[in-house]
Every structure is written in C-alpha cells, then in structure tokens.
Amino acid sequence: GDSNNTLKAVASFPIGASINPQLLASNARYKAVLQENYNSISTENCAKMNRIQPKAGQFIWTDTDALVNFAKQSNMKVHGHTLIWHVAVPDWVTNFQGDSLAWEKLMKTHIQTVVGRYKGKIKSWDVVNEAFEDDGTYRKSVWYQHLGSDYVARCFQYAHEADPEALLFYNEFVNGRPKKQAAVLALLNDLKKRNIPINGIGVQMHITINTPEASILSEIRQYANTGLLVHLSELDIRMNPTLSKTFVVTDALKSAHALKYKTVAQIYRSVVTSGQQFGITNWNLGDADSYLRTANTCEDHPLLFDETYNRKLSYYGFIQGLSE
Ligand code: G3I
Numbered sequence: 001g002d003s004n005n006t007l008k009a010v011a012s013f014p015i016g017a018s019i020n021p022q023l024l025a026s027n028a029r030y031k032a033v034l035q036e037n038y039n040s041i042s043t044e045n046c047a048k049m050n051r052i053q054p055k056a057g058q059f060i061w062t063d064t065d066a067l068v069n070f071a072k073q074s075n076m077k078v079h080g081h082t083l084i085w086h087v088a089v090p091d092w093v094t095n096f097q098g099d100s101l102a103w104e105k106l107m108k109t110h111i112q113t114v115v116g117r118y119k120g121k122i123k124s125w126d127v128v129n130e131a132f133e134d135d136g137t138y139r140k141s142v143w144y145q146h147l148g149s150d151y152v153a154r155c156f157q158y159a160h161e162a163d164p165e166a167l168l169f170y171n172e173f174v175n176g177r178p179k180k181q182a183a184v185l186a187l188l189n190d191l192k193k194r195n196i197p198i199n200g201i202g203v204q205m206h207i208t209i210n211t212p213e214a215s216i217l218s219e220i221r222q223y224a225n226t227g228l229l230v231h232l233s234e235l236d237i238r239m240n241p242t243l244s245k246t247f248v249v250t251d252a253l254k255s256a257h258a259l260k261y262k263t264v265a266q267i268y269r270s271v272v273t274s275g276q277q278f279g280i281t282n283w284n285l286g287d288a289d290s291y292l293r294t295a296n297t298c299e300d301h302p303l304l305f306d307e308t309y310n311r312k313l314s315y316y317g318f319i320q321g322l323s324e
Contacts, residue, residue, distance in 0.1 A: 007037040007304075007315075010323040012269075014279030016040030016079060018234065021063040023289060024070060033309040034285060035074050042079045042233070042281050043067055044291075047122075048088035053110055056092045061117065068121050079231075079281065080118065082126035082171060083111050084155050086141035093142060103146040108158045115162035124278075126171035126202050126233065127159050128152050131187070136179035152187065153196045160197035167278075171202030171233055176215050181222065188226050200229030200278055205264065208241035209256045213263055221271045230272045234283040236290060236302040237261060237314070247299045258317025261304070265321025285309065 007015045019041045023030050034041070045051055046063035053059050071078045082088070084107065096106060115125060131139055131152055138144050143151045156168050170188065174181045184201075191198045201223045207216065223230050237260050240247040268280060284290045288307040292300045304315040 005319065007319065007322065008039045010319055011280075012274070013277040014040040014077065015322075016042055016279055016281035017285045018042040018044035018081070018281060018283050019067060019285070020044055020289065021046055021066045025066065029309050030285060033305060038076065040077045040079060040279055040281065041067060041071055042081045044081070044284070047080050047114065048082060048085065049093070049110060050088045050090040052114060054090050059113060059117075064118070068118060072121075077124075078122045079233075080114075080122040080125040081233075082129040083114060083159065084127065084143060085129035086139055086143070087130075089142055100146055104154070107143065107147065107151065107155070111155060111158040112162040115159050115166065119163040120165065123165065124167040124169065124200075125159060127155050127168045129171045130173060131170075132172065132180050132183045134177045134180050136183035153191060153194065156191065156196050156198050167199040167229065168197055169200040169202045169229070169231060169233070170198060171204065173204040173206060174219055175205070175207055175211060181219060185222060185226065188228060192226070192228075198228065200231055201226065202231045202233035204234040205232045206234055206236055206283065207260070207264075208238040209253065209260050210241050211260070213267070216264060217267050217271065220267055224272045224276060228276065229278040230268075230276050231278040232264070232268055232280040235264065235280055236283045236292070237264075238292065238300050238302050240298060240300045243296055243298045245298055249301060254313045257301070258313040261314045261318040262321035265318055266324075269322075
C-alpha cells in the first residue's frame with residue numbers, strides 16, 4: 001500500500017482497531033495491514049473478566065501480554081476493553097456467594113489487579129461498559145444488584161488508584177435511544193461534579209447505512225458538550241440492517257457504506273474539539289473477523305477491509321472523511 005495514504009497517516013488523532021491475538025499470531029497479512037493503517041489497538045475480548053480472570057484469583061495474561069508487546073514493537077498504543085461489563089461475567093462471579101463487602105472486594109481486586117499489571121503500558125481503559133438499559137434505568141447486572149448504582153463511580157476510583165496516569169472511559173452503546181442517552185449524560189455530569197476520576201466517554205457507534213446523520217451528529221455533540229474526551233470506540237457500519245437472508249451487495253450499497261464512513265469521520269472532526277479527540281476505533285479489521293458474522297446468522301460487510309484485507313470503497317470514504 002501507499003504509506004502516505006493510510007488511515008493513520010491522514011488522521012489528526014489516533015486510529016484504532018479491536019484486535020484478536022490469535023489472528024495476529026497466525027495471519028501475516030492481518031498483522032501487516034494493521035501495522036500499516038493503525039496506531040492504536042483495542043483488546044476485543046482478551047481483557048474481559050471472563051477471559052482474564054476465568055476462575056477466582058486465576059489471571060490469564062498471555063493474550064493481553066501478546067497485544068501489549070506487539071503494540072510496543074509496532075509503535076501503537078493499547079486501549080484496554082473492558083474492566084466491568086454485565087456480559088463478560090465469569091461463572092464463578094455469577095455463582096459467587098457473599099455480602100456486599102465481599103462483592104466490593106471481588107470487584108476492586110479484579111480492577112486493581114488488571115490495571116496494576118498493565119500500569120504504564122495500557123494507558124487508557126473502558127472501566128465500565130453498558131451500565132444502562134434502553135429505558136435509561138440501570139441494568140440489573142450482578143454489580144448493580146449487589147453494590148447499587150454507585151458501583152460505577154467506585155470502579156473509576158479503584159482503576160485510578162491502580163494507575164493514576166491512565167485515562168478512564170465510560171463506554172456505551174446508544175444510537176437512537178434518547179432515554180439511555182439522557183441517563184449516560186446524567187451519569188457523566190454527576191461523576192464530574194463529584195470529582196470522580198473519569199476522563200472520557202466511549203461512543204460505540206455500531207451503526208448501519210440507514211442510521212440518520214442527524215442522530216449521529218446530535219449524539220456526538222451532546223457528549224462533546226460534557227468537555228470529556230470522546231472516543232468513537234467500536235465503529236462498524238452494517239450494510240444489511242434488516243438482517244436479510246438473501247442479502248446481495250450492490251454498487252449502490254457500497255457507495256452508501258463509504259459515504260456513511262465519511263460522514264461519521266466528518267461529524268467527529270467538526271463537533272469534537274481537537275483537545276477532546278481521543279480517536280476513532282474500528283470494531284475488527286476485516287469483514288471476515290467482524291463479530292457480526294458470528295452474532296448474526298446473515299451476511300454483512302461492515303468494515304473497511306474485505307475478507308483478505310484488501311481496502312474497500314468504505315476505506316476510501318473514511319480516508320476522505322478523515323482528511324478533507
Ligand atoms: O473463542 C471461543 C471459541 O473457542 C468457541 O468455540 C466459541 C463458541 O461459542 O466461542 C468463542 O468465543 C466467542 C468470542 O466472541 C470469540 O469469537 C464468544 O462465544 C462470543 O461471546 C464472543 O463475542 C464477543 C462479544 O463482544 C461478547 O464478549 C465478540 O467477539 C466481541 O466483538 C463483542 O464485542 C462487544 C464489546 O465488547 C462491547 N460492545 C458491543 C460489542 C459487540 O457485541
């Protein structure tokens with residue numbers, strides 16, 4: 001490829017991808033395309049609690065260490081995803097019996113062991129992921145049930161104690177859910193008011209070619225207005241929003257897809273001040289790696305690179321949005 005015309009070369013902020021250490025170790029092209037285009041990686045799954053502490057007190061560092069070492073050699077930064085998330089709860093935690101003090105200790109130990117191990121190496125973290133339901137109420141996760149809603153604030157405090165230099169994010173999926181958006185903004189403002197150490201908001205951006213530009217704009221603007229860092233943390237754009245089983249990619253769909261990538265980049269650059277631009281991260285590298293391929297049972301092509309990591313029209317659309 002042309003090194004003057006890569007994602008990281010044209011962008012004025014970090015460009016990341018969520019990465020799978022097995023693919024990185026086994027596929028030379030995956031590695032080369034990642035190094036050519038990106039200067040940040042997010043840990044897609046390997047730092048989640050169910051992977052990194054699958055049994056009580058038994059921490060498995062291998063995969064996250066591999067990503068940290070790769071990033072160091074490749075001059076990239078690592079964004080840690082994610083310390084506390086209701087989906088990534090290992091069985092031993094689901095089945096844990098204890099009073100609220102014991103739950104607090106379990107949560108604190110997890111956060112501080114993981115953040116502490118990567119102190120100075122993983123310089124930013126999604127501390128809490130997706131704490132709210134669509135209706136704006138707190139999810140009834142094990143953390144909420146045993147510790148109440150203020151567990152979120154304490155997660156940030158524990159992470160900050162373990163690495164005072166790390167940038168700490170609340171990460172959420174909102175698009176088109178106004179009650180959830182309001183709850184997230186209220187949380188962010190409350191944490192700031194109380195001087196809880198939060199640095200940024202992760203805006204996931206799992207969207208589709210049909211997601212209205214106005215809704216993307218208003219969501220990002222509201223986050224930018226908090227003054228926090230804004231990370232588009234999990235960008236992918238579905239081409240097959242209706243999950244059609246007979247989906248066929250057409251030139252018109254490819255153009256719409258490229259245009260939406262361009263629009264997202266332009267909105268980010270126009271609405272988020274340069275001091276708040278933490279970066280944009282794609283959720284996976286090539287279409288074959290997308291979580292949508294396994295999560296949904298239909299075809300989709302949500303990313304910038306095809307199955308063998310060739311640049312798609314969407315790649316050039318995103319480049320335009322990052323540079324024009
Ligand atoms: O690796 C195992 C494999 O050994 C096993 O045979 C197979 C059978 O189910 O499962 C494989 O693990 C799966 C893993 O992805 C790797 O493919 C898990 O079941 C599956 O749950 C896991 O899905 C991940 C999902 O989060 C849940 O943790 C996706 O890869 C990951 O992209 C997705 O990412 C989330 C973010 O963390 C938060 N925001 C939404 C985003 C998309 O759902």
